[in-house]
Amino acid sequence: MRTHKILHGIIYHALILTLGLVMIYPVVWMVMGSFKNNTEILNGIALFPASFHMTNYVNGWKGFGRITFATFFANSFYITILSTIGTTISSALVAYAFCRIPFKGKKIWFTCMLSTLMLPSQLVLIPQYIIFMKLHMINTYVPLVLPHFLGQAFFIYMMMQFMEGIPKELDEAAFIDGCSKYSIFTRIIFPLLSPALITTVIIQFYWKWDEFLQPLIYLNKPAKYPASIAIKMFADASSTTDYGAMFAMSSLALIPVFCIFLFFNRYLMEGISTSGLKG
Amino acid sequence: MNQKGRRFLYNDNTVGYVFAMPFIVGFLCFTIIPMGVSLYFSFTKYNMLSHPVFVGVRNYIRIFTDDARFPKSIRVTFFYVVVSVILKLSFALLVAVLLTRKAKFLGFYRSIYYLPSLVGGSVSVALVWKQLFATKGLFNNLRVAMGLSRLSWFGDPKLAIWPLILMSVWQFGSSMIIFAAGLKQIPTTYYEAATIDGAGAVRRFFSITLPCLSPVILFNLIMQMITGFMSFTQVYIISNGTGDPNDATNFIALYTYNQAFKYNDMGYASAIAWVLLVIISIVTYVLFRTSHHWVFYGNE
Numbered sequence: 001m002r003t004h005k006i007l008h009g010i011i012y013h014a015l016i017l018t019l020g021l022v023m024i025y026p027v028v029w030m031v032m033g034s035f036k037n038n039t040e041i042l043n044g045i046a047l048f049p050a051s052f053h054m055t056n057y058v059n060g061w062k063g064f065g066r067i068t069f070a071t072f073f074a075n076s077f078y079i080t081i082l083s084t085i086g087t088t089i090s091s092a093l094v095a096y097a098f099c100r101i102p103f104k105g106k107k108i109w110f111t112c113m114l115s116t117l118m119l120p121s122q123l124v125l126i127p128q129y130i131i132f133m134k135l136h137m138i139n140t141y142v143p144l145v146l147p148h149f150l151g152q153a154f155f156i157y158m159m160m161q162f163m164e165g166i167p168k169e170l171d172e173a174a175f176i177d178g179c180s181k182y183s184i185f186t187r188i189i190f191p192l193l194s195p196a197l198i199t200t201v202i203i204q205f206y207w208k209w210d211e212f213l214q215p216l217i218y219l220n221k222p223a224k225y226p227a228s229i230a231i232k233m234f235a236d237a238s239s240t241t242d243y244g245a246m247f248a249m250s251s252l253a254l255i256p257v258f259c260i261f262l263f264f265n266r267y268l269m270e271g272i273s274t275s276g277l278k279g
Numbered sequence: 280m281n282q283k284g285r286r287f288l289y290n291d292n293t294v295g296y297v298f299a300m301p302f303i304v305g306f307l308c309f310t311i312i313p314m315g316v317s318l319y320f321s322f323t324k325y326n327m328l329s330h331p332v333f334v335g336v337r338n339y340i341r342i343f344t345d346d347a348r349f350p351k352s353i354r355v356t357f358f359y360v361v362v363s364v365i366l367k368l369s370f371a372l373l374v375a376v377l378l379t380r381k382a383k384f385l386g387f388y389r390s391i392y393y394l395p396s397l398v399g400g401s402v403s404v405a406l407v408w409k410q411l412f413a414t415k416g417l418f419n420n421l422r423v424a425m426g427l428s429r430l431s432w433f434g435d436p437k438l439a440i441w442p443l444i445l446m447s448v449w450q451f452g453s454s455m456i457i458f459a460a461g462l463k464q465i466p467t468t469y470y471e472a473a474t475i476d477g478a479g480a481v482r483r484f485f486s487i488t489l490p491c492l493s494p495v496i497l498f499n500l501i502m503q504m505i506t507g508f509m510s511f512t513q514v515y516i517i518s519n520g521t522g523d524p525n526d527a528t529n530f531i532a533l534y535t536y537n538q539a540f541k542y543n544d545m546g547y548a549s550a551i552a553w554v555l556l557v558i559i560s561i562v563t564y565v566l567f568r569t570s571h572h573w574v575f576y577g578n579e
Contacts, residue, residue, distance in 0.1 A: 013384070016377065020391040023449070027398060029417070030407040042415055090301040097302075103295025112306055118501075119310065120509050120559055122535045123552040126545055127313035127320065130327065150305025181294040210401040212512040217540060228402045232516065235406055243410065250403030261397055265390055268397075272456045 027254075034248040041243045053244075057252075060245030064233055067222050069249055072230040076253075079144050079215075079226055080208040086148035087155055087204045088197055094151040095159035096185050100171065116153045121213075129217055143218045144211075148204075155200045158271065162196035163189065199271035202264045206257050227253045321550035326543045338550035348526055348534065349551070353558070356531045359440060360507035363447035368499055371454035376488065378455075379462050389456065396452030405446075405516035409433070412442045433517065436527035443528060446513055454499045461495035462488070493574040501563055508559055511536065531555055 025047075033041045034056050036049040061069045097103070098110050132143040166189065174184050212228050219225055222233075231253060234246035260268065287293055296303070321338055325331035342349050374392055378385055398404050411417045412432040419429040432438050469487050478486065489496075511532040514522070520537070522529025535555070539548035 012377075012380075016388050019374075020388060023392055024394055026404065026407050026411060026449075027394065029411070030403065033407075033410075041410070042413075090305075093298045093300075094302040097295050097298030101291055101295040101298065103292045103299070106295060106299075109299060109303060109306075112310075113302060116306065116310055118505060118559070118563065120505070120552065120555055122509065122532055123317055123556050124310060124313040126535075126539050126549055126552065127316035128309060129539075130316070130320075130545065131313065133327070147305060147309050149301065150309065151302040153302075156302065180289055181291070182297075185298070206397065207400075212402055212515070213536075216515075231402050231406070235409075235516070235519075246406060250401075250406060253403055254398055254401065257398055257401070261390070261394065269389070269393070269456055272453050272460075 030247050031251045031254075034244065034251045036244060038243050041247070056242075056244035056248035059242065060234075060248040060252075063230065064222060067225075069227070069230065069252070071223060072225055072227045073252070075224060076209060076226040076228070079141055080205055082141070082145045083148040083208045084201055084204045086145065086150075087152045088200045090149050090151040091155040091159055091200060092190060092193060092197065093185075095156045095163055096189055098156065099160045099163040100184075100189070101181060113153045113156060117157070125213075125217070132218065137218075139219055139221050139224055141224075144214055148208075152204070155204065158200065159193060159196045162193060166192050195267065195270070198264070199267045202260050202267055203271055206260055209253075209256055317549045317552060320546050321553050323546045325545040327545060328543075331546065334546070338547050339554075341547065342550055342554060348529065351526050352522075352529045352531050352534045355440065355527060355529060356508060359444060359447075359510070359530065360504055363444045364500065364503045364507055366444070366448045367451045367503060368454055368496065370448060371451040371499070372458050372492075372496075374451070375455045375458035375462060376484070378459060389459065392455060393452035396450045399446065399450035400512060402512065402516060405513045408442060408446050408513070409517050434524055436525045439518075439524055439527040443514055443517065447507065447510070454503065457495060457499055458492065461492050465491045490575045494576060497566065497570050497574050501566060504562065504566075505559060508532070508555065 029047060032047055032049060035052045035054075037053060037055075040046075040049060063069050063072065094113075098106065098113070128143070132138060137143055170188055170192075171184050174188055175181075179187065210228060211226075212232075215226050215229050219229065222230075225233075227249070231246065231249050234243075234249070235241050320331060322333060322335060323331035324334050324337075378388055378392075395404075413419070414429060414431060416432075418432070423429060430438060432442055465487065469491070470483055473483050473487060509532050510530060514528050514530050514533050515536070518528050518533075520533070520541075522533050522537070531551070535548050535551045538544045538551060
């Protein structure tokens, strides 16, 4: 009976682990590919390179037409960090209003917020583009960053759910002690919200980092491109694709996401399971 | 500040609107006004160079009668959404159930299975996918190793959609985490009672796990469906923005994008976007309306 149980355990773990390896294989293959030469990438079945070359990283980093990946990554960080700060602060403000303050029209606005979660982005993309074009904001980061300072429905909802868990007695005690509703937010709610804020920062960071469609539409000067668009340029039909360089830069682009995964996994998992975000 | 101003400032209505202001401004400027503009454009011919010309419902007539690419795009998108969402959620549920038993390394395993969801939306992974399914890519090499012939995954209209479906299914991680959180909520006493009554593992799954989890399933279904309908980056990268071969991967999001930004036909693209909104609304509504037949909420 006991050996049966151990055997069962071994089979279980072997199965889960094998499937897990299959799952992460494409990512490992890409990282390994960044150390191979192009013929090895295109023809080889072997996962590991015959010898580790750094040439792909050197070639890839040179970028396109004098613009190196230093620029592209700097652009990515700039867009991503600004957007993340914007989302976090503005969503916390709005969540506080919806969760704690009884004001006229609250229900209607709340319904509006939930409905934006289901709105296909294509619908507003075209008019938004035309509006920003008329305002001469193409090739600036305004269209990419500004909407984030006006609250993101998904994160507002997530923060509201977290805020429900903060005891109302704290607000009441502070109110009796003479705190206004404004200082209740800055002194009590905002500091206590920090786990939800961290989750927001993490998720928004990696969403924005990966973003493709918006920069594709709003930016057409290579000097303004974020890494996601620049990497795509390796595969553009006009020239033969340098797969090694492409995988090298792709691997670099995944590093921030991997770091989040390694260091903030717990917040990520909690964020997903409380609010159910999409993949 | 005088008494009156103070009272106004600390009034709940004022406080509420001050804090909700970012959302209200954003909602008006980035949702309501664009929607109105988009609705107007959908009744015009507009190429961004000249002024929009009002053409009535001609764009809508063109969508339904005069554009063979549109119904095909809808068919392809529906096929993609239905197959990938069903497979993805089944996988997510299966793995979530497998990973709830008390075993070591569960957190580690969950992380591994979650990783594809985290990186899957990126351009990098789409490019890798394209290479994995290339003529001399890994999947074809595996087929050769098994004695099968090489397939032209992205050249054959019958095959081209499958790498995309597989890529979506591969990212089952976030649905899995949501299922795992739902599974934790099911009281273990249910299972104990069922076991005493002689129910086997399969019976327990269908009679306890599935019904208890049904609200979570509905939620996942709707979220994944909407994501599927809007999926763009992967197909844009893999087909180089064309939806080839022969429109076999011309997803509705890609088609709208091309109509707007490649052919500069903003009016027609807006009309397509509105049709898409109506379709998503109908599907969501049907899911909600039929959900009381199969979704069980507690205390019933």
